[in-house]
Amino acid sequence: MWDRNQMAARAAKELQDGTYVNLGIGIPTLVPNFIPEGVTVTLQSENGMLGMGPFPYEGEEDPDLINAGKQTITELPQTAYFDSATSFGMIRGGKIAMAILGAMEVSETGDLANWMIPGKLVKGMGGAMDLVAGVKRVVVVMDHANKHGESKVLKACTLPLTGRAVVDRIISNMGVMDVVPGGLKIVEIADGVTEAELRAATEATIVD
Amino acid sequence: MNKVYGSAKEALDGLLFDGMLIAAGGFGLCGIPELAIEALVESGVKDITIASNNCGVDGFGLGKLLDTKQIKKMISSYVGENAEFMRQYLSGELELEFNPQGTLAERMRAGGCGIPGFYTKTGVGTVVADGKELKDFDGETYVLERGIVADLSIVKAWKADPSGNAIFRKTARNFNPPAAMCGKVCLMEVEEIVPLGSLDPDAIHLPGIYVHRLIQGEFEKRIEQRTTRKREG
Numbered sequence: 001m002w003d004r005n006q007m008a009a010r011a012a013k014e015l016q017d018g019t020y021v022n023l024g025i026g027i028p029t030l031v032p033n034f035i036p037e038g039v040t041v042t043l044q045s046e047n048g049m050l051g052m053g054p055f056p057y058e059g060e061e062d063p064d065l066i067n068a069g070k071q072t073i074t075e076l077p078q079t080a081y082f083d084s085a086t087s088f089g090m091i092r093g094g095k096i097a098m099a100i101l102g103a104m105e106v107s108e109t110g111d112l113a114n115w116m117i118p119g120k121l122v123k124g125m126g127g128a129m130d131l132v133a134g135v136k137r138v139v140v141v142m143d144h145a146n147k148h149g150e151s152k153v154l155k156a157c158t159l160p161l162t163g164r165a166v167v168d169r170i171i172s173n174m175g176v177m178d179v180v181p182g183g184l185k186i187v188e189i190a191d192g193v194t195e196a197e198l199r200a201a202t203e204a205t206i207v208d
Numbered sequence: 209m210n211k212v213y214g215s216a217k218e219a220l221d222g223l224l225f226d227g228m229l230i231a232a233g234g235f236g237l238c239g240i241p242e243l244a245i246e247a248l249v250e251s252g253v254k255d256i257t258i259a260s261n262n263c264g265v266d267g268f269g270l271g272k273l274l275d276t277k278q279i280k281k282m283i284s285s286y287v288g289e290n291a292e293f294m295r296q297y298l299s300g301e302l303e304l305e306f307n308p309q310g311t312l313a314e315r316m317r318a319g320g321c322g323i324p325g326f327y328t329k330t331g332v333g334t335v336v337a338d339g340k341e342l343k344d345f346d347g348e349t350y351v352l353e354r355g356i357v358a359d360l361s362i363v364k365a366w367k368a369d370p371s372g373n374a375i376f377r378k379t380a381r382n383f384n385p386p387a388a389m390c391g392k393v394c395l396m397e398v399e400e401i402v403p404l405g406s407l408d409p410d411a412i413h414l415p416g417i418y419v420h421r422l423i424q425g426e427f428e429k430r431i432e433q434r435t436t437r438k439r440e441g
Contacts, residue, residue, distance in 0.1 A: 065378040129308035
């Protein structure tokens with residue numbers, strides 16, 4: 001099984017040189033630590049920034065410079081700032097090559113649920129619905145099962161959707177699967193996991 | 209025409225009424241119109257609907273208007289940072305309309321540009337599209353969203369000249385330009401009003417046509433999530 005860092009490292013292999021990428025909160029925020037050598041990507045922060053830099057040194061925090069998770073960050077030589085309407089124009093307009101996002105549930109048709117659990121506190125979808133609708137390629141990084149051991153990779157999502165048929169690739173702690181016609185296709189299996197274990201942990205249809 | 213006022217209270221004179229719709233700039237606590245919010249609290253105006261990406265935190269930003277129960281409804285994309293918000297919402301005192309963040313920004317921009325509605329892919333196949341008109345273009349389904357025209361916009365910029373030409377600083381720009389554009393009247397607050405001619409006309413982020421009243425003041429600029437890295441060596 002992969003841990004959080006190994007999942008982030010695997011997700012970093014998805015990054016294509018010279019592209020613009022948006023990273024969600026949670027495990028995706030670890031992805032920049034593993035960007036392969038020779039690959040340059042520009043990170044978009046949907047609150048209005050391209051070219052997001054690392055966290056500032058202590059004492060150099062700037063209240064006017066935050067990411068979409070409201071964390072203090074820094075700028076880079078290639079940084080550009082813009083307003084929220086322009087930011088989501090580039091997202092909706094397909095200018096962002098890839099988004100790497102967390103997920104609560106994914107279905108075999110690429111439906112994604114990651115914004116609300118009915119009956120629990122609802123905080124809102126933020127920019128997630130715009131991202132999955134507009135970004136060219138959506139990769140989700142998630143645990144394969146929930147705390148009770150139930151599969152989160154399902155035939156159909158049970159939670160309210162963030163988007164329908166939007167996920168291209170799933171990277172979980174058990175491996176990598178692609179959304180293809182008819183179901184999910186196993187691309188890679190994590191170290192220490194057998195194919196039988198991956199299949200048993202997946203409720204969704206697996207096609208060969 | 210003089211746009212510069214001495215205080216937020218003076219600048220809001222004659223603009224407020226119960227049940228009004230206010231568009232507010234800011235993302236989290238970054239780039240929020242602190243001075244106008246304080247003046248709205250003091251004014252006692254009630255039953256406000258506010259279109260703003262977030263609703264501040266407990267006791268700061270738009271959270272202050274929750275504490276005084278002046279807000280009837282929020283139109284927002286994310287409201288998670290506020291216990292009083294959740295209490296009022298769960299008890300039915302506060303209405304909430306969730307908009308995807310990009311849809312909210314575009315609703316403001318469109319409202320300010322004379323566009324009453326637009327089609328977007330965002331939210332199709334989710335609860336966001338329930339009850340809204342759907343239309344297919346080139347084989348894809350889109351949902352109709354309405355432009356927002358607010359009775360009042362409250363926004364914050366870094367610097368402006370007395371004509372209202374404004375520049376923002378870093379990610380504090382966020383929702384401020386679209387919020388400014390969608391208001392029938394816009395109150396802008398800035399850290400510094402600079403003399404006419406001192407801003408490069410080629411570098412203006414928001415032209416003064418969108419700004420009707422302008423004030424200068426001091427800002428707390430609270431940081432919501434202070435994150436840092438260690439210096440090496």
